[in-house]
Amino acid sequence: MASAAEAAKVLDSEDPLASMREEFNIPTAAEIASTRLVDSAAPSASSVSSAVDASSKCVYLCGNSLGLQPKRTPTRINQYLSTWATQGVQGHFKPLEDSPLPTWLDADARAADLMAPVVGASAAEVAVMQTLTANIHLLMSAFYHPDPKGKHKVILESKAFPSDHFAVETQIRHHGLSPDTSMVLIESPYSQDPIISTYDILSVISTHAKEAALILLPGIQYYTGQLFDIPVITAFAHKHDIAIIWDLAHAVGNVPLSLHAWDVDAAAWCSYKYLNGGPGCIGGMFVHERNSVVTREITDEKPEEGYRNRLAGWWGNDKATRFRMANKFHPVSGAAGFQLSNPSILDITSLSASLELFQEAGGMQALRKKSLKLTNFLEKLLKEMSDQDKALFRIITPPDSEQRGAQLSILLAEGLLDIVMRELEARAVIVDERKPDVIRVAPAPLYNTFNDCVLFVDAFSAALAAGRSEKSG
Template sequence: MNASSDQSHFSNLRAQAEILDGEDGLRHLRDEFQVPTKADIKRTTLEQPQQQKQQDRNDPAPADETIACTYLCGNSLGLQPKRTATRINQYLQTWSTQAVQGHFKPLDDSPLPTWLDADARAAKSMASIVGADESEVAVMQTLTANLHLLMSAFYRPDPKGKHKIILESKAFPSDHFAVLSQIRHHGLSPSTSMVTIESPYSEDALITTYDIQSIISKHASDTALILLPGVQYYTGQLLDIPTITAYAHKHNIFIIWDLAHAVGNVPLHLHDWDVDAAAWCTYKYLNGGPGCIGGMFINSRNSLVTTTIADEEPERGYGKRLSGWWGNDKATRFQMETKFHPVKGAAGFQLSNPSILDITSLSASLEVFELAGGVSPLREKSKRLTAFLEQCLSLLSEDAKQLFRIITPSDPDQRGAQLSLLLADNILDPVMKELETSGVIIDERKPNVVRVAPAPLYNSFEDCVAFAEAFELALVATQKDL
């Protein structure tokens, strides 16, 4: 069978997708998002030229103007919630009418908190998504900055004792850069103080819990810190966070989790799992917008404040953290004293006052998570979506299936909302071009991997079929050119 001679499998899949979408209790959430049309993603201007608009008033709308693109790239950048523009406009109105009073003055007809309290409100919403006490979460800075802040507080190497940092060999480049710079910052060499994990058995960059535990055991006596991803960005593999955390603690090693691809994607129970610390971004599955403000979790036992505001030397009671304006206790923050009185919990790790524009954008999306009932029901839909996507790919023509294979674990409990597809050599660019022409948006990781991420907040089972059909056509077209 080839794509040109028999595509009955797509008719059957579309019928199945229609049933599954009809049974989906979360399908209404798609209406909460701005889904670009096929015409939108082809456009080279913010809006249609005026001449084209006039023509469209006289002619029936072109199909591409009304048909949504197939967007399966939420693992890179989530779509914009419709309420984001409303909330940002309310923020702008507050700024324009209240100016500096917006820091302290609540408005009766605005759902937004005062700017002084915006970070605390966002942290409360975020705490339920990551499974933490409100005091253990701070909305602040960006992902890599937060990783550096955590390592500056908790990586205190002893060259004659514990000094190594363990991370995966295929860590996201910015995590790798952060570890390298932290090691060098302490006058150490990565050749002796950095240990990378890779499986001797997997050709697809997958690492098992056993692989990780083996490396921990081997280097336990001189390892000071571990940095691992909750979901590995390249393969989409979900690591066993509670088991690995417990194993690190058994060997008296502090562990930090990079949750960039896990937060809003899979259920997290950071407090119950006794995680030491974690950091994440908010522009992927959390839909906060490109480069939006990040988040941080610090276990309550690692952020204790043992002083009171009346103490003469409050700095003695807040440990190793860096200090800044916004980490100072609100009761004394505007008294302009030079003694630092840290806020209890993760909020005491904050430095500068946060971007209220960012927090407003993020909070708009967190409202949608509340409408969904949290991450758990989204995870159940996500498992069904990703499994259906896998089924769609398994039914492609034999010609197409020869040109790719899935490198994400097949076990639904070992993956998030992502399938990574390893393509045959030298076909990545033409396949991506064909997909874009078909109105399909996914992302690539050179030299030969594409990542397909059906996000349960706004993706449908129909999207999975649309991708599979466009992907098969792209692969077969590429094969003809070889």
């Protein structure tokens, strides 16, 4: 694909975010193939294709599953470890003149400051805490109060990530109800692919409006990469007096969000995908300011009213009273009042290191501009493959770039998945799979290049050729 490579070279040379790639540790082909933690530059001879230079960087298109490590992350973590080593418990309260890190008492607040522009909210509406599904449960405890004779149903999509299904089912059972009668699944009756149109969603909401108490939907559908119309769906839910929670696992750090302006009730997300916080890193939560107001004075004599009830812990207490050790819950106003235990400073330090890069890149609008170009370029290359290749796959992500994030999901012909994944890995190309037949390809604008797209398509064509050969033989 010489012409494609030349086009990629021009696009990469014109990319205003090109320097951000140098901020990340991108594994080499040898490291990806190695089975050793140390001295990984010597993979077995059979593990890397002869067409690949073992010292070259791999083609990493898997940021929708796990983002790459920022180079400053080890630096920030070592600064945290040095604080712990030299200050002990004083690290909670004692600022250090030569450290860029906040005190541990304020680490969550600084992370919320960094996160707020990524999700389009005020810092007071954001809490960096827990993990994705734990946060969904916490939000459902605050927003789902079913009336068996009235509003009791929860609406979600039929192909939601399993954790969302599990959360909804168990919350319904927790209230003594049955998923058979209180859970509504959205499916499109028209599309051959699992794409759900806004019309499909609004139709289901309208049908069940009198009995629906809550809606849980993804900002971006994990399997197809479809971006849902968050503001339109949210407004329609509110028109029918239904609260809505958004699972933003695949949307946060991927597409621009305006959660406050869109009047979203609440949202939750993880931080290890496009946010590059590290595997299993701490999650986040948004609660609109109108849902987190504390209207009473904070005194020990006042009864426990004046705020939205939630499952509570001491870290949600107002900082002024947190260390009194009184057994009266006085939540801080805002999303921080939904916190439970003191958060992992190790996690917050890792996440904040990456969020610094989002600031330096110019924010989500700048990243989205490059992301659209990258994903559109990748789509163009796939459409220009040979007819022989194109007979073996189909893109199931919406073709409208405004209805998708930095992801193309490719449905392979039956029986090709294992062969294609094996051949891509042999060529140091990292994507992820969703059985039985889908690979997800996600060019992340912080560190991926247009040339990565070319290298992927070259390797993909070779993988399809191997699949044809093996299936015919």
